[in-house]
Amino acid sequence: MEVDLAIAWLRAAADSVAASAGELTRLDAAIGDGDHGVNMNRGFTAVIAALDAGTFDSVGDVFVKAGTTLISKVGGASGPLYGSAFRALGKALPAGPSVTVPELAAGLRAGLDAVRKLGGAEPGDATLVDAYQPAVDAFKGDDLAAAAEEAARAAEEGARATAGLRARKGRASYLGERSVGHQDPGATSTALIFRALTAITAK
Amino acid sequence: MLIPRAPSPDWEEPAVKKFINDPADVVAEALAGLAAAHPELRVDAAEQYIARADAPRSGKVALVSGGGSGHEPLHGGFVGPGMLDAACPGEIFTSPVPDQILAATKAVDGGAGVVHIVKNYTGDVMNFQLAAEMAADENVAVETVLVDDDVAVEDSTWTAGRRGTGATLLVEKIAGARAEEGGKLAEVAAIGREVNTNSASFAYALTAVTTPAAGRPGFDLPDDEIEAGVGIHGEPGRRREKLRPANDLVAAALDAILEAKPLTASDEVIVLVNGLGGTPLIELYLVYGTLAKLLEARGITIARRLVGNYVTSLDMAGLSITLTKATDEFLRLWDAPVSTPGLRWGA
Numbered sequence: 001m002e003v004d005l006a007i008a009w010l011r012a013a014a015d016s017v018a019a020s021a022g023e024l025t026r027l028d029a030a031i032g033d034g035d036h037g038v039n040m041n042r043g044f045t046a047v048i049a050a051l052d053a054g055t056f057d058s059v060g061d062v063f064v065k066a067g068t069t070l071i072s073k074v075g076g077a078s079g080p081l082y083g084s085a086f087r088a089l090g091k092a093l094p095a096g097p098s099v100t101v102p103e104l105a106a107g108l109r110a111g112l113d114a115v116r117k118l119g120g121a122e123p124g125d126a127t128l129v130d131a132y133q134p135a136v137d138a139f140k141g142d143d144l145a146a147a148a149e150e151a152a153r154a155a156e157e158g159a160r161a162t163a164g165l166r167a168r169k170g171r172a173s174y175l176g177e178r179s180v181g182h183q184d185p186g187a188t189s190t191a192l193i194f195r196a197l198t199a200i201t202a203k
Numbered sequence: 204m205l206i207p208r209a210p211s212p213d214w215e216e217p218a219v220k221k222f223i224n225d226p227a228d229v230v231a232e233a234l235a236g237l238a239a240a241h242p243e244l245r246v247d248a249a250e251q252y253i254a255r256a257d258a259p260r261s262g263k264v265a266l267v268s269g270g271g272s273g274h275e276p277l278h279g280g281f282v283g284p285g286m287l288d289a290a291c292p293g294e295i296f297t298s299p300v301p302d303q304i305l306a307a308t309k310a311v312d313g314g315a316g317v318v319h320i321v322k323n324y325t326g327d328v329m330n331f332q333l334a335a336e337m338a339a340d341e342n343v344a345v346e347t348v349l350v351d352d353d354v355a356v357e358d359s360t361w362t363a364g365r366r367g368t369g370a371t372l373l374v375e376k377i378a379g380a381r382a383e384e385g386g387k388l389a390e391v392a393a394i395g396r397e398v399n400t401n402s403a404s405f406a407y408a409l410t411a412v413t414t415p416a417a418g419r420p421g422f423d424l425p426d427d428e429i430e431a432g433v434g435i436h437g438e439p440g441r442r443r444e445k446l447r448p449a450n451d452l453v454a455a456a457l458d459a460i461l462e463a464k465p466l467t468a469s470d471e472v473i474v475l476v477n478g479l480g481g482t483p484l485i486e487l488y489l490v491y492g493t494l495a496k497l498l499e500a501r502g503i504t505i506a507r508r509l510v511g512n513y514v515t516s517l518d519m520a521g522l523s524i525t526l527t528k529a530t531d532e533f534l535r536l537w538d539a540p541v542s543t544p545g546l547r548w549g550a
Binding site for chain 2: 032080170
């Protein structure tokens with residue numbers, strides 16, 4: 001992955017988040033406070049503005065910039081979680097204008113570790129970890145398009161499966177058993193972000 | 204003619220009328236209005252915080268709180284002598300961001316350290332934690348007081364833990380008074396934590412809350428049902444139930460509170476009967492009257508009380524009841540002068 005592709009991924013993710021903001025908000029209204037779409041859209045809009053304003057020699061710097069911007073602009077739990085994920089991804093990548101697929105895979109796992117450390121969520125708690133973890137596990141091999149496709153599928157499956165789970169973290173946890181039957185908005189936006197990568201890598 | 208509501212599953216609540224311009228501008232425009240109405244406060248529109256005009260006060264421990272907007276007068280309305288030094292309003296129902304909290308923390312630090320008062324919500328905790336780490340990097344000593352008084356949520360590994368609600372006001376008032384009289388950082392934080400430990404709250408919602416961005420009620424609450432144990436963002440609590448007479452609801456709330464934080468005869472309490480934004484004061488007083496009788500029957504003395512809209516949830520009809528077991532120190536600090544837009548006495 002090169003600097004341009006990293007920026008293109010974030011741009012595609014921003015477009016996808018914007019297009020799905022209503023759906024994310026609807027999911028969040030059912031089990032949270034109904035602002036996930038608005039907050040994510042505000043954050044990714046700011047990410048694009050920040051990337052447009054800068055020049056980047058290193059792939060890692062792109063993701064660190066994106067993460068820092070999300071932490072500064074989103075608020076709620078999503079800001080620190082997504083922000084920390086992208087920052088950890090960026091910091092884990094070797095400096096330079098291009099990174100290999102295995103290096104990207106290791107970076108994505110570092111992002112997952114950061115999210116789990118900050119939020120304390122385990123797989124099965126009905127959070128974004130339930131999309132992120134299977135995506136990282138599926139992101140393998142040396143072919144970026146193939147790895148991205150497998151990761152996106154795994155993330156989407158994981159996000160859908162949160163509907164069968166009882167939320168144990170975040171605001172949805174206050175619902176207890178009543179959270180079962182609702183797909184987690186954070187897992188859904190994570191799946192959107194992984195799907196966005198396939199949009200620019202598909203051959 | 205009455206038009207019956209269509210029972211179709213895709214029926215949508217009609218839009219709720221609000222005095223707004225663009226939903227995206229509500230927080231900024233309200234901040235501008237607060238600044239215009241209260242020249243004794245300093246509102247930083249760029250960094251999005253509200254501070255005492257005389258901050259930083261050299262040698263005084265500073266109190267900073269914050270959280271999502273939509274709970275007014277909490278927190279911005281509690282900035283002033285005797286209470287908070289600064290407040291950071293986030294977007295509606297969304298916690299503030301670390302940069303904002305850091306800016307407020309540095310702006311009011313008088314060299315004696317800063318106490319962050321944080322309501323226990325996942326987002327608030329994370330953003331304040333990041334801000335506290337950034338402040339430590341810049342050699343500002345920060346102590347965090349977490350407020351988690353809402354007994355409707357079971358405090359277990361199954362949840363994010365009890366939510367911070369009405370007791371936040373008591374923590375901010377009492378810790379604020381301790382700071383104003385020269386308490387040290389550890390002392391101010393300690394009494395804030397003690398107030399939280401001694402407090403328990405329970406809330407009911409009669410209607411769903413409507414955020415400006417959504418424009419429609421955030422959850423579906425049938426006309427004859429209420430949400431028992433609701434949170435201050437409209438997030439659900441213990442159960443849906445049929446509306447009952449106020450006396451029954453108050454008794455059930457008191458039972459829930461006392462189950463979590465037992466009180467005995469001869470105990471003294473500070474009581475907060477708090478409207479969530481859409482319930483008239485007449486109903487809050489009715490509830491207070493019921494509560495006073497129930498407490499009297501148990502031999503519990505109401506040493507101080509507050510009835511009104513203090514920790515709100517936009518336009519939600521509903522109320523919360525907070526009981527804080529009082530100590531002599533709490534009462535002394537509660538009675539100390541306070542001068543803020545939302546709370547003012549003795550000053």
